Amino acid sequence: MDDQNQPQAAPDFKYCRESRVFKTSRVFPNDVNNHKTLFGGKLMSTIDEVASISAMRHCRTNVVTASADSVDFLLPIRPTDSVCFESFVSWTGRTSIEVFVKIISENLYTGERAVAATSFLTFVAVHEDGTPAPVPHIVAETDEEKLISASADQRSELRKIRRTSSKLLASQLSTTKYWE
Numbered sequence: 001m002d003d004q005n006q007p008q009a010a011p012d013f014k015y016c017r018e019s020r021v022f023k024t025s026r027v028f029p030n031d032v033n034n035h036k037t038l039f040g041g042k043l044m045s046t047i048d049e050v051a052s053i054s055a056m057r058h059c060r061t062n063v064v065t066a067s068a069d070s071v072d073f074l075l076p077i078r079p080t081d082s083v084c085f086e087s088f089v090s091w092t093g094r095t096s097i098e099v100f101v102k103i104i105s106e107n108l109y110t111g112e113r114a115v116a117a118t119s120f121l122t123f124v125a126v127h128e129d130g131t132p133a134p135v136p137h138i139v140a141e142t143d144e145e146k147l148i149s150a151s152a153d154q155r156s157e158l159r160k161i162r163r164t165s166s167k168l169l170a171s172q173l174s175t176t177k178y179w180e
Contacts, residue, residue, distance in 0.1 A: 012136060012137060013136050013137040013138065013139050014058055014089075014136045014137075014138060014139070015138075015139050015140075015141055016088045016089060016090065016138060016139070016140050016141065016142075016145040016149075017088070017141065017142075017145075018057060018058065019054040019055070019057045019058040019087075019088050019089040019099075019138075020054070020086070020087070020088045021050045021051075021053045021054050021057070021085070021086070021087045021088070022084065022085070022086050023046065023049075023050050023084070023085045024082055024083070024084040024085075025046070025082065025083050025085075026082055026083075027077055027078065027079045027080075027081050027082070027083060028079065029079060031079075032078075032079060035076070036078065036079065037076040037077060037078055038076070038077035038078075038081075038083065040071075040073060043071070043073075043077070043083075043103065043117060044068065044071055044119075046083075046085055047068070047071065047085065047087075047101045047103070047117075047119045047121070048065060048068065048121065050085045050086075050087040050101060051065075051087050051099040051101050051119070051121045051123070052065065052123065053087070054087040054088055054089055054099045055089065055097045055099055055123040055125070057089075058089040058092070058097055058135060058136065058138070059097065059125040059133065059135040059136070061125050061126065061127065061133050062125070062126050062127075062128065062133075063097065063123040063124065063125050063126065064123060064124050064126055065121060065122075065123055066096065066122045066123060066124045067121065067122045067159060067162075067163070068119065068120075068121050069098075069119075069120040069121060069122055069155065069159060070118075070119060070120050071117065071118075071119045072117060072118050072119070073116070073117050074115060074116055074117055074118070075105060075114055075115075075116040075117075076116070077103075077105045077116050077117075078105075078107075080107055080108055080109060081105040081106060081107055081108065081116075082105070082106045082108055083103060083104070083105055083106075083116070084103070084104045084105075084106065085101060085102075085103055086101070086102045086103075086104070087099050087100065087101040087102075088100060088145065089138050090120070090138065090140075090145070090148045090149050090152055091138060091149060091152030091153075091155070091156065092135050092136065092137055092138045093135075093156065094132075094134055094135070095124055095125050095126075095132035095133060095134055095135060096122055096123065096124050096125075096135070097122065097123045097124070097125060097135055098120060098121070098122050098152060098155065098156070099120070099121050099122075099123065100118070100119070100120055100148045101118065101119040101120075101121070102115060102118055103115070103116050103117040103118065103119070104116065120155060122159060
């Protein structure tokens, strides 16, 4: 049997660029709230969509969203704007994948562009049976990738603290129906 037919070993690392995803959309009247700006929930849904594609491109297996670590709304996005989502893997653990999403608004009349929001999400890679799957390490190349990756360990520690706190809170909450 020649080398061409041999199964290839998964790489130990991948570059951020290999997971990069772009999606550009228009903002239509049914996408806006009573302030005539893009619904936050609509933005968050698309963030999760593009981030999950980045995560799967990185590990080439199923992923589940473990947390939306942050969504920072920096500027309003209006019906005169297009909205461009750019995502890439910015950090990896043993089975977890952090994805950074940058949201850029562009005024379609003037061409003015601005970072309107940023977000970090965490996914866990899973095998078909649902057990966690190991993921390749990530390598940042560009200045922007390096900037985002530089603070990833700190965000990871904050996630662990927040998750522990969330579990403690959940253990103390009632599941009783309010009418009982």
